[in-house]
Structures are given as C-alpha cells and as structure tokens.
Amino acid sequence: MQGTRRLKIDNRIHLDNKVQERNLSGIAIEALQSHSKRSKKHMSMKQHKKCGSLDLPKDLCKFEKFKPMHEMWKNYITELIKSVGTSQMAQCLLGADLHGAHILVADCKMAAFKGVSGIMIRETAETFGIITKDDKFKVVLKKISVFMLQVDCWKITLHGDKLTSRKVGQ
Template sequence: MDAEALVRATIPHTLEKVLGVESQSHSKAAAFTEAFLKNSIQQTTRHDLKSMLTHKAVILGYTRPKKEKTKRNSKKAKGLNARQKRAMKIFQIKPEHQRYELFLPLQELWKQYIIDLCSGLKPTSSPQFVQQKLLKADLHGAILTVVRSKCPSYVGTTGILVQEFKHVFKIITKEDKLKVIPKRNSVFAVEIDGFVSHIYGSKFEQRASERSAKKFKVRGTIDL
C-alpha cells in the first residue's frame, strides 16, 4: 500500500468513538483535524488558527536575550605634552653630566651602527650612498663639525651630538661645553673612521622618526 492510499484509508469503526469521529466523510475528517490541532497547539493572541492552517509553513520568531553592556574604560593613558615636558626639564642635561668623556661610549656605538647600516665603509664607497643613509639614520652619538654657517661663530664647532630636535642640534665639545647649533643655514661634516660626509642642516629640519620615512634627493642646496 503506497503513502497516498494509506492517507486516504478509512478509519476503522472501532476507533471512531475513541477519536471522536462519527462519520468518514470529508467534512467530519476536517472537523477532527481542526479539533485535534486546537488541542495540540497553544492558543496565541497574535495568530488566528484558521489563518495558520491556510499556510504551508509558519515562521517562528526568536530573539536572543540582550546581554548587559559592560562599561569599558575609554580613557587612554595620555603622555606628557610639550609644555609639561619643558616644565619638568626632561630634556635638559644637568651641568655635571655635560662631560665629553661620558658620551664617548655612545660615539663608539653610533660608529658601529653606521658601518653596519652602510654595509661597511671602504675607500671605494659611494659618497652619495653614504649621504642617503645618513639622511635617514639616527645621528645621536655622531661627531659633527660645523663647516659653513650664516653665523660665523658656529663655524669650526665640533662635538658629539647628544640631542637632536626638529630645528637644532645639541653637541658636547671636548671642552665639556654644550652647544646649541641651528640646523637651518648650516652645513655639517660627519666623520666616520676617516670617511667624511657633508650634510645640509636644512634637510634635517624634522624629527628623527619623521626623517626616516621621508624620501630625499641626494644633492641639496643652501643659501648662505
């Protein structure tokens, strides 16, 4: 017996009273189906049972319980601003620390750093290649000499670079004096194991972190 014949089969007489069906007619069967569904399906105020039966499918809605949002601390740790740093004198080198010999180890470290950066310095090394590396390198520890400047008093000043700011170099001389040299309108010579390279201060009027990501032309000019 196939599925369709099984569905259309008549209900035995012995089950008519049990199921509450007095006749096998189509109308009685429909009444039984509706009564059975009424007892089986919970009544809701939103949907009418007859309208539900006319559809092939019923979409049941489900909403997830909302989780309580935890308040996150949106405040981020803020560093000191420029005014606060100046007030605390963070960048000031104490007089007792302004000694040339204290920065000699820094100079040796910088020399090795530049040699590694330039893949070794040789007499055959290209000056343009070395200058390009110096433009993006960190110069703290380098020995700088002012060879040209609009201010004649700066010319000939030599020392180890101990601090670099956006517009000035601070160097400590062999006489244990801290000199502040403006970058603009000055030309500096950098000496590394006998290899001397000249750099224009105007090209360095940036912070070291900003300069490392900038593209430079090898040749530069300066108005003196």
Template structure:
C-alpha cells in the first residue's frame, strides 16, 4: 500500500463529516484505539496446575480452621514437656507451693475461717468427695505403708501427680517417683479456730490453734489423673490389700 493511499476508514469518515472532524474521529476512534488480545486457550497441563492450586488453597484453609492435633505420649517424652530441670528440683523452692496448697485445702474443707463454737466436723461422709476431687500438687506426703518396705518413711512435697505415681521432692533435694499401687500416703492439714471474747464475731477475736487434721490416702483407690478426678463420684470400698 502506497503512502499516499488513505485508510478506508478515513475515506468513509470523509464522506460523512468535514475534513477536520473526519481527521479527529479517525485519530481518536481508530488510530489510537487500544487493541485487546484474547489469550490462547489453556493446555491440559495448565488446567491440572490450576486444580492442584485450588486443592492446596482449600487444604490450607481447612487446616487454619481445624484445632491443632494434641501431642502423643512419644512426642511428649521426646520434647521433655513434663521434665523438671535439675536446678529447680529444690525442696526450698516448693515450700511456697506447699503453703498455697494448705490454704487451698483449708478452703476446700471449709476449715479456714471456721469458729470454735460453730463449725461442721470433717468426716469421710461429708468431706470424702471433696478430698477425692482435690488437687495434690504441693501436698507434703509421707509413705506409711507399702508392699515395698524400702518406701516406708519416704516423705516430700508432690511436684507431679500422674495416674499411677506421685513424684515428690525430699528435704535432701532428691526427686523420687512413688507408685500409688499398694501404698498408703499420709498428709496433714493444719487448722485454726477463731474464738471471740463474748461469743460474738468481731475483728478483735483470738485465734486458737486446734489439732491438725491427718489423712491417709490409699493409692490403689486413687489411680486417676487430677483432671479425671474432678468429676469422679466418691464410692466406699473395702481395703484389704495391705
């Protein structure tokens, strides 16, 4: 096509419009009009990649909404999540935990602020279920009976209460694992009775120390985790294995 030959669209516009208007319309509508190109059709490989990407996105979204899987027993052992560092296995460190546990047990048994003239005595029938469902981390226990004679007399503060064992720290900063089966543990809870001068509940009353409460815990009847014991019902059982 020669340079002097005009575009067919320009010739058609010249027939309907003036020369200036035809030049303007040709420049804006035809010469400078963008040309949109349609991409070629995707190949089967592209379709497969697109479907795989959609599956990965759905899977990622599902994992975000899903709760994390709990660790297995093997993974817990490998990670050491329940291991107590040796530098922290000190009897003096856990004394504070024992003091908190004593206050906790006094509240559980309703003996923390009881009055000398009006209180409910602690009996197995009234407080047995509370003792069963209580937490014993921080309790100071002593082995009083056991089929293994070497365990009798061992005492310390409970640092871990598992389903079948008590892990304690002795006064010599030694960590020992005591099985619950065929073992009787003893622990003591100190009590304080408040006595007033005139029998009235005033803030100027006198505190009179009473006899401490001593309990014996039969480990064979106590083989449950602290979490499982919270909703466990208390049942009377005969103990004749020792």
C-alpha cells in the first residue's frame, strides 16, 4: 500500500482504427453542436438560408431551360390519366410527380405568393420551388397554399395541406 499515491493510472483507451473527422462548414458544425435533438442531425432553415443551400444557381434560373421538362410532364400525366381513368383521377393526382407541372398559386395566406405561376422544379416535404416566366425562383409553402394546374381539358385544384403528407422522391 505504500507508494500507491505516486502511481498514476492511465484511463485512456487507444484505438487502432481512429474515425476520421468530417469536413463540415462552420454553420453545419454549429447545427450539430446545438442542444436540440433536431439540430444534431439537421441544419435549421435559418442556417440553410445563411449558407445558401436553398438557392438555385443563377445560371439555372431560366424559365426557357425548364420548358422541355414541362413538355415531358404533360406526356407523363396524360399517359397516367389514360391508364387510371377519370374515376380515380383525383387519387392519382395526389400521388403523381408534379416536377415539370405548370402551377398557379391560386390562394395563399402570404399575399406575396398569391398569383405566382410557373414550372414546379423542386419539391420538399413542405414546399414547392417554382421558376416563374420572368426567371425568378420562388419557394412556396404547401400548407398555407392552394395550387391550380391544367391537364388536357381538366383544371385541377390541389390543396397544399393535403400534399404535405405525401412522400417526396428520394
């Protein structure tokens, strides 16, 4: 027992396969170090906006670049409706891919988005990204909006709160 005071015990464990640190931006590191459960895995909307991850590059903000996508969508939706028939069209459209659809924001609780129309090019769980004819990219919340689109001779109204529960492409 004598001399045990001088003995130092090393409690560290050395691993041969050390995990390499990820290269993250300062904003991503702040998000991961935050105390909330969501922030440990995801950045907040404020952080996304600050680092520009939600912005569309300026060279892609051209309505003309997305016209072929709209033509492809028209062919896709026409074939989809023909295969399903008009009796199940409503259910079919709720599950259909809307990338390339020409969408009009018929009603929105945010007055700035009311009347926005263009080709839908980005969809998230809660938003639609729309490129307008004047080459502007607008992100519209689904939950507070009502959208209209036209398929052949049908004018279709989609309530955004019904669209928020559907699965977005992976």
